[in-house]
Amino acid sequence: MTRALLLGLVLVCLPTFAQEAPPAEPQGLAAVRARGELWWGADAQGGAPYVFQDPMDPNRLIGFEVDLAEALAAKLGVRARPVLGPWDSLLELLARGDFDVALNGIEVAEEKKRVCELSRAYYAAAERLTVRRGDPQAPHSLAQVKERRVGTLPGSLAERILRREGAQVKTYEGGQDEIYADLRLGRTDAVLLDEPITRYYGAIDPELEVVPGTFGEVRYAVAVRKGEESLREALDTALEELARDGTLRRIYERWGLWNAETAELLGDPDPSPRGVPEQYESWRAAVGRVPPFLERVTERYPATLSLFARGALMTLGVSLLSMALAVAAGGVLALTRVYGPLPLRWLATAYIEVVRGTPLLVQLTLVYFGLPQLGLRLEPLTAGVLTLGLNYAAAEAENYRAGLASVPAGQHEAARVLGLSRWQTLRHVVMPQAVRISLPPMTNDFIALLKDSSLVSLVTLTELTRTYLNLANAMRDHLGLGLLVAVLYLLLGLPFAHLARTVEARLGRHLKEVPR
The missing domain is CATH 3.40.190.10 (Periplasmic binding protein-like II)
Known part of the structure; x- marks a missing residue:
């Protein structure tokens, strides 16, 4: 029964998921x-x-x-x-x-x-080593990078060269600007990267210098x-x-x-x-x-608002769809775990523990890249919403289970005395009280889901965090744009927190007259 309900939820939700990246046809x-x-x-x-x-x-x-x-x-x-x-x-x-x-x-x-398949190469460049200007301990050859902290990009030729030479390689998932920022701040001893990156990020920084000579050659295809x-x-x-x-x-x-x-x-x-x-x-x-902060606020940041608005809409859409799926699936899991027959209770418990015990990023990778190997290819938004929704369903199930357990046994007994069936007891007695108990953690989960939705950038969806990272690396302005995106996340979450407090207050009005 639980499986059928979950499958039904997925089939109902799938047609509503819009596409951002084009279908593979x-x-x-x-x-x-x-x-x-x-x-x-x-x-x-x-x-x-x-x-x-x-x-x-x-x-x-x-x-x-x-x-x-x-x-x-x-x-x-x-x-x-x-x-x-x-x-x-x-x-x-x-x-x-x-x-x-x-x-x-x-x-x-x-x-x-x-x-x-790789085409013929269209560009060739040298690998360049960049160090802090005036640093007497800076490495100036490949032999000198052994046991030194050197920054580069993951999966690059530069990384393979550094590992071969015994360097302490530090790779960066973010933009190239971050690699040179760490060098400037003394967190690494050098940076080895392709000449185009070095020219645009290392050579223009007065605090850094590019070591003469080449340290390998890379070709692009x-x-x-x-x-x-x-x-x-x-x-x-x-x-x-x-x-x-x-x-x-x-x-x-x-x-x-x-x-x-x-x-x-x-x-x-x-x-x-x-x-x-x-x-x-x-x-x-x-x-x-980098212009003064006031100049950026009045001139540069307004030009980014349309991109941030699109990113915020993607974040909000993914979060709302995922939370709707999580609430529905979580409710089914909670009721199954508390009131279902023993085999279904075991299945619900196993699902909750497995999902809560594995990273969301791993689950998204399995759904997006793993399922196509089994012949099931989901579109980016579908995969993102489905993974987030089913992941948070496990957390919601535990919230609802705690809410159901908080209702005193006397309430169930009173309902039986009044002749209510189990469904009527749940519908009219238990659920209203359990929902009120579960509402605050549900709100916390939705705020967390807003932030976790940034993981959908893995599946080619450009949401709010991805928009920020793209712009910050292009404009070399992590602080100002970071404050702006933090405000946007706050504005997205506050209305839902206020709505939850309002609903909680309405559900608890009947308790105000109860003597303490």
């Missing part, structure tokens, strides 16, 4: 052309110069790989459409079918070739799902044409990224950049000096 080059769009996966949280929000116009996504994606799409005769997800999960999202290609600093490496040879070949042809007609060089020169390694890769005899790198200079002008 037919794949490959034919599907891209039929659709008229090339869906490409990237992570805007990483920051410049790859894919990021324009610091001067946060509603616009820019970066040299944004320009490259648009140029590739034009060669294929379609439009480019970005789908955002975590950088270290892009290949898993690609395999799921959430987008057609992954284009965001995907390194050419043997371990990546085992899980996806476009990742395509295994078996989609036609799309990979079309991308190879497009990249070859873009290199031959000079488009790639112009893109890299605009962003200040043209170098000898890329010139050799593309067969260009001239390794020296030409013209003014206008996009790089624009970046430096935008983030080189």
